[in-house]
Amino acid sequence: MIGDPFSDDLPAGYSDADLEQAELERLGRASARARREGKCAHGWRESLEPAGSAPARDESPTKCLHCGKVAPWAQLDTEAREVLG
């Protein structure tokens, strides 16, 4: 049977929302595990750019407000991916 072509439902009965929720829950567990192990996923950040300047976000100096590390945004993203898997 061919389903509704406009539906988000997947063949197994799961919807995209179920998969998105599962991924968010996985990230939450990975983040909590990383914190217990003393690692930081840099999930709370503040730009250190002067007000009014607008460089490319990846290169923007950024401070993690959890661990205090200062690095370009893209580097914090890379480290977060390593921590969160």
Ligand SMILES: [Zn+2]
């Ligand atoms: Zn951090």
